[in-house]
Amino acid sequence: MKRKLSKEATVGCRQARRLFAQAAGDATLTRHLQSCAHCAFEYRLFDLQRRALDLAASPEQVVPDKDFFRALRARIARGPELSPTRAEESWAAALLLTARQLVPAMAVLLLVILGATLLWNQQPPGASQAAIRPRERVMFSDMYDYPAPTRDDVLETLVAIEERQNGK
Amino acid sequence: MNVDNPNAHSTVRQAVVDEQFDHLAEEHAPTPDETARARDEDELIRRSLARDGDAFEALVRRHSSRVFSIVGSFFRRRDMIDDIAQEVFAKAYFSLGTFTLGRSFEAWVAKITVNACYDHLRAQRRRIEQQWAHETQKEDEWFELQMFEVAQERHASAERQRDAAEIAERLLAKLDPEDRLVVVLIDRDGFSVKEVSEMTGWGQSKVKVRAFRARRVLRAAMKRLVLSGERMQRSKKK
Numbered sequence: 001m002k003r004k005l006s007k008e009a010t011v012g013c014r015q016a017r018r019l020f021a022q023a024a025g026d027a028t029l030t031r032h033l034q035s036c037a038h039c040a041f042e043y044r045l046f047d048l049q050r051r052a053l054d055l056a057a058s059p060e061q062v063v064p065d066k067d068f069f070r071a072l073r074a075r076i077a078r079g080p081e082l083s084p085t086r087a088e089e090s091w092a093a094a095l096l097l098t099a100r101q102l103v104p105a106m107a108v109l110l111l112v113i114l115g116a117t118l119l120w121n122q123q124p125p126g127a128s129q130a131a132i133r134p135r136e137r138v139m140f141s142d143m144y145d146y147p148a149p150t151r152d153d154v155l156e157t158l159v160a161i162e163e164r165q166n167g168k
Numbered sequence: 169m170n171v172d173n174p175n176a177h178s179t180v181r182q183a184v185v186d187e188q189f190d191h192l193a194e195e196h197a198p199t200p201d202e203t204a205r206a207r208d209e210d211e212l213i214r215r216s217l218a219r220d221g222d223a224f225e226a227l228v229r230r231h232s233s234r235v236f237s238i239v240g241s242f243f244r245r246r247d248m249i250d251d252i253a254q255e256v257f258a259k260a261y262f263s264l265g266t267f268t269l270g271r272s273f274e275a276w277v278a279k280i281t282v283n284a285c286y287d288h289l290r291a292q293r294r295r296i297e298q299q300w301a302h303e304t305q306k307e308d309e310w311f312e313l314q315m316f317e318v319a320q321e322r323h324a325s326a327e328r329q330r331d332a333a334e335i336a337e338r339l340l341a342k343l344d345p346e347d348r349l350v351v352v353l354i355d356r357d358g359f360s361v362k363e364v365s366e367m368t369g370w371g372q373s374k375v376k377v378r379a380f381r382a383r384r385v386l387r388a389a390m391k392r393l394v395l396s397g398e399r400m401q402r403s404k405k406k
Contacts, residue, residue: 055336058240080262
């Protein structure tokens with residue numbers, strides 16, 4: 001019985017944090033907060049968050065008065081209208097907002113394009129074909145769009161094969 | 169209301185909202201009273217569609233507390249709350265033709281309300297950004313500390329409370345409007361993820377992600393406040 005009581009009286013940190021939302025004088029939580037500084041700090045943060053949310057909201061339950069119904073009737077009588085917030089949103093504002101978010105992405109893209117252009121311009125035309133080794137030109141000329149092997153290519157390839165067979 | 173309990177107000181609000189939203193939270197078989205009410209409501213909607221102003225006013229009276237309650241969770245100024253609520257009901261009146269009879273009018277109006285609040289939060293954030301763009305980080309921190317001090321006072325004067333509310337508003341304005349919408353509905357008003365998902369039209373995972381992000385931002389802001397508050401108290405003692 002004593003063991004059961006002590007089990008009921010204490011909660012772990014995880015359970016205590018689950019109790020934060022329904023706190024308001026929960027004895028088990030209070031006991032835990034007194035013994036655990038870390039949870040006490042977390043609860044303080046949680047409580048402040050809740051107070052900030054409460055402070056930013058209306059302090060009392062607002063009830064519509066006679067003026068509200070009169071104004072609503074007048075508004076309806078004026079006919080459908082665009083909500084003021086939507087009307088305020090000009091294309092320029094929307095563009096500015098999007099552009100601001102896209103600036104880093106656009107900068108990276110610009111750098112990539114510049115880099116690629118520089119690299120491309122550095123390579124002389126046909127350099128990629130010249131870089132192909134003679135053996136590849138001989139072996140794969142019929143499979144890929146490589147330039148036809150020259151007599152020197154064939155000889156060089158044969159020498160390379162012979163050297164490999166001789167273990168050089 | 170318990171004056172000593174700082175959460176008493178939100179607890180009462182919570183109870184009011186819970187009462188209004190109970191039927192949304194659980195899908196249950198309607199009682200005879202509910203059926204009669206729904207039939208009555210459908211009749212009011214039909215009459216409103218036929219441009220019967222009194223019928224629509226009856227609908228507004230029936231659902232105004234819920235609309236005002238949602239709007240009041242995001243905005244503090246009475247004139248602003250009135251204006252947004254008017255906008256909601258005007259929108260509802262002009263798009264009544266798109267409402268499917270037999271479905272929950274209350275849920276439909278709540279959706280319009282949440283969307284209107286979202287639009288206003290976005291507009292407000294833009295205004296606040298422009299207004300405070302010139303303020304330095306130090307000024308920002310000073311304002312936040314003021315709020316922290318008032319939030320810790322259990323019996324702060326009305327004027328101090330008003331100042332603190334303004335600063336809390338600045339703090340919340342740092343949140344993305346979508347994040348703010350979700351965290352207020354879930355953490356302040358006690359709606360479930362599913363209910364918020366229905367009201368906003370966003371997926372449940374999006375709602376969860378938004379709530380998580382907002383809580384993380386708020387927690388970081390509060391941690392900064394608590395630590396600076398403690399530093400300030402230590403320096404005062406010295």
